[in-house]
Amino acid sequence: MDRLNCRVTIVLLGFLLLRAARLLRGAEASEIALPQGSSITILIKLGPSAPPVKPCFIIISKRHVTVLVIKAGEKMVFTFSCQDPQNHFVMEIQKNIGQLNLLGFSGALVTKTHSSWGTFVWDVKAHKSIGLELQFSLPRLRQIGPGESCADGVTHSISGRIDATVVRIGTFCSNGTVSRIKMQEGVKMALHLPWFHPRNVSGFSIANRSSIKRLCIIESVFEGEGSATLMSANYPEGFPEDELMTWQFVVPAHLRASVSFLNFNVSNCEKKEERVEYYIPGSTTNPEVFKLEDKQPGNMAGNFNLSLQGCDQDAQSPGILRLQFQVLVQHPQNESNKTYIVDLSQERTMSITIEPRPVKQSRKFVPGCFVCLESRTCSTNVTLTPGSKHKISFLCDDLTRLWLNAEKTISCTDHRYCLRKSYQLQVPSDVLQLPVPLHDFSWKLLVPKDRLSLVLVPKQKLQQHTHERACNTSFSYLVATHLAAPGQDLHYGSFCPGGSIEQIQVKQNSSVTLRTFAPGFQQEAYKQGLTVSFVPHFKEDGIFTVTPDTKNKVYLRTPNWDRGLPALSSVSWNISVPSDQVACLTFFKERIGVVCQTGWALMLIQEQRTQLEEIFNLEEVMLPKPSFHYHNFWVNISNCSPVSGKQLDLLFWVTLSPKTMDLTAVIIAVVAGGALLLLALGLIICLVKKKKKKDKGPAVGVYNGNVNTQVPRQLKKFPKGRKDNDSHVYAVIDDTMVYGHLLQDSNGSFLQAEVDTYRPFQGPTGDCPPSPPPICSRTPTTKLTTEELPPCISPESESEPYTFSHPNKGEMGNGDIDIPLLDTQEPLKPAEEL
Template structure:
């Protein structure tokens, strides 16, 4: 053992004669203020009794008809007194102090009894001051129940408290405060000892609970022995805690552990002083260790899973006199059985992982036992901790000291970041929980992937191994796990929802950074882990915050809802659903409510439905209009929902359902069509020929003619002149012309007498832009959104002419106007004779 050396042989200690009356002879005060108490202290026993007021009060001590606020009884004196109040225990405290001098005279030892007898039933403190040579070790032995150390300021359940301190070069060092029912069996100290025992007024205890014996020099401040007879834990602390540990001192703890149990040490709190010389450290003497003492810094992981007895020592240093700082240590020793899992070693290979970490930690668990076994995770034979973080780039060997593995769970996180767009777009990433994690006997709680991309330059596409179902109130996820998708960038607050396998969502596209969390809900995830997995690809930047590709099953309904269901879709956010309708089926689209329910502060919110076919018209509903009633859709279609800047309180949250039914065909019609198909075709061809010839000779029309505008860039040669049309009709501009109705040319003449215009309504035509399955319908600009047509929910599905950004023009809706017949305007560009020749 090393530490401050105190040379010299131990002084011979003589027996301590403490044959005094037991506390059982004490007269109780009760509630009788007139009771008299008689205390006699023999001369030479070095005992002093002090009775004093505990609080400011009007209660007094009556001694020889005198009223006193305090009373001191010295050795060789006798006092007969009483109190002038009915409950003196609320007003007075009593101290019994005994001095034991081992410096010059005899130094008795043995069992310490409480004395004197016949003390009033007041809150009382017994104090023993033992003076000894600094080179002499004294030992306090505590019979059952053993002691349990508590933090300064804490109280004991029965209020019986021991306070032990030591004298070190005229300085008092607090060893600690203790209650009953613990593991501390002995405390050895170098030099003088002061022990205080506090008893409440209603405690009839008649024994001190400890012995004093001599001991050889221990060459350190103190040694505390802690004995475990079974599973349990003990919290201990350095001397003078929470004040600083004495400078350059050494303190030790001895732990007695049954061989069939395992002990682990955890530092709960510590601070370091400012050292000028030496180094603050802790040392362990561990049975079977080949490197005793094993030296650790206070910030190191402390040993665990230790079998048998072991010692722990705290060594201070020479402190800076100007700025000493404070060395303090609070730690816990946990002793428990070796569990079955303690003999198994699991390998977690993260050597090929990057930007990934994994934590095994306690989950929220309500304890009900007096002693709670800890669940420890060990890396190696003795490095054990209640929680362990495993980092990427390494292979880890772990074992468990835990009687109930359900008290632990695993949380992992991995970051996938795209910095090189060219590289990212050529590479796919797999979101898959490694098999080394699945095979652990601990439940996986969360595995989170953070997917980061450059803003407005590239977007993300998630393709699950199995199609996903969105968790809704109407259709809950019943699998052991689900995916939680939410935005991962700063300032973003978009929760896309929870999704689990077994649905109709084939892929999810998101505009910017996203967090994908695989969250489990039962220990059965290992049996369902084959259903997990997603592939991440990087795609061109999206306009919508999210695009869901949905392929419904004809046997089940598909329920879908907008992101941020609990808080409402964020302002100015647009989300689209690309929904497929199989051949020979009809999709039935139903909204869960009649209106959007959002109140816009600025802008307008839109819901758009558009079939993916040529000339399909958009069905548009604004926030101030009813949503469409249930509709049947025969082709693949888009659903787009775009939010405005909503007012507080009324947010945009929509849910809709898609179901499929087979198309119903009348068999009679099919048979008739098959039988009469040939005859019908011949009849139609003959009718067409007659009609064409008749029209060429017609001289009148019932309505005014349309006025054509000649396109000068086209070839005006007659079709009969071969060679003039070198391109096909679809490749040149010969078919391009605009039509202006009469009302466009003469609309100004139709003004009313009051100056009001009765001209045609003019709308903006939006042409078809290409493959309808690639781009969702886009609403008008946020600040000036105007619906192309306000549709009643019961209107039939209209058709919309195709649109092209390069060829915008307006068209009119003429109102019926009677126009006088004009035979000369029937054929505006060709002579009638020429046309007749051509037709013939």
């Protein structure tokens, strides 16, 4: 009899819904009468998005109201003040089924409306030991998170009870996998329909079941490949304290399921421990217990359950327990049965991460890619830690959708131990044997500050990547120095095999990253390989050793090309020139465009054999025209503190060509040959004269009063450089000087005279770059002219030797000879013209 009465009530509810929907269509009078004892309440109120203009009211006995409540046993006649009440009001029809005690109760709650409109609420209460089950017909439901909405505007809001507390189970749309929801003690179901939605059924039924002994159970059914995103109760707020919630997944036997946690938080527990438990048919360890931060199971065949268990929270600081996760169901992949071993047991600073490659989102179902440890614990990304041996497999239809990133640290703490030690930078074979493509392999190189520096020597000479000559290999090296000061990182550039760079020297802590660009890296892996050595500290930020190719241009550019060379940094290129070749140095632009705030931006070009050098102020002067170099030479760039937006970046190239004998060279050779002939004749005449005067007394020196006795000084205006004038030529003592007898050796013969007057430094020059003029000024830049040196450019070293020609013994001439006083300090070299 009770069951019959419940069915009558449900039919009556459907009739009322039909009548209510017809009433809310215009301004004509409407009448709603609810039978006594029907447990039905109708609430008509303004909707949340009611238009702010032209307000609409409910008219009852000439009273204008915005809320109307009709309870069981009441009859209400009313009209609306507008023609479109559906745009202003929502209707909630509440049915309190009450305390259900019969285990066999069931029934369909149907709305027989042609134009359903409003929010319909079913509120069912039951004893604490009674379980209530909501069953959803096709299409099943899909849970949505905060801020999401349903495409058709139809939403199902489902709540449960814990004593007097309402717990929100979730909000659902159509077209999902959720087929049933079981709750204990009570359920409240709210169906929200837009006024234009042509729906005539509620889409669910309700039945009472035995106790489920937990907050709720959500059943999710997969009929083929697909995914489902689900959330804990009250998400994103906290899960109820010390409660248990379960999800049951029905998966066809021929498919595989994998779980990944998208977002979670744990609370502060006083007792017990928050965890997730899996019940997997066929597992010998059921239930399998995991922490929320663990990698979750994957590649599971058949149905399985997942439960979330809370704890007793700290009353003072409870925290929040919440979970959002995804279940992906797909066909088993070819790689799922293959196991790969990655042995990192001997490594201490190397880690490997396998993760999804970034791709554009697609609305179509895309099978997931999972990495599984020991074939069970699977995740979309996995990090293999050092010190262990790892067994991994893949659940993925296309392994190119994953990529691998690795990192290794090579550090030195004791410079005495590390000095001259070398290490190989090479991708290990365990990484190359994996079927996942390598993206990055980075080595962090750490050295004691101001103690050691680094030298990188490639297995094959490198080419610097530029727009003019791009790398076309499957991988390249990215070299960078990382400084503590923000914005001061120095990115030397991208380098690939097949060029002219023999080594790269870096001043301090750096990183070298091997980055791949094409699947062909496996075939070109033999080309990769760098040797890093710890060497004594040097002051240059970077030094490149370059041996140009005789067939191709060598393009070189300053580090930090896109952002400009960091302030006060200095970089050098040591460029070798074969003995049978001549090098042409060409700059891409006529001007740099850098504007200095303090200091100077300078470029120095120095011949390594002759020590001849040219200095250019990059802020003011034009870069030199193409120049030819017959010997090894240096190019040094030193930056100032530039004004923001005016950065220093320089691109240049070097080409080699065979040496040729031109007309000028022939003339010079002829003149040189004639000079040698004259010199030989002169020596013969001198020897004859010396023999004739062998019996004569010692020669007497003549004092010349016109000699300038002042110490040579730097002239303020000196238009020529030393190489262009005779400022370095000193008057010599004639062979008739009184001191000529001191030039005799033990046999009585005279020593031969040395030629030329200025001898440059002839020590080793190839290993160390030229020292640029010091940039010590922190005052605003002053303009350099051809008449003066920068204030901080130091004079030439006093150790540069000058030689004086030694005279032969002979008669002293009677003419006046200007003999400058000898001084230990040489005259300063005038500034080169810019």
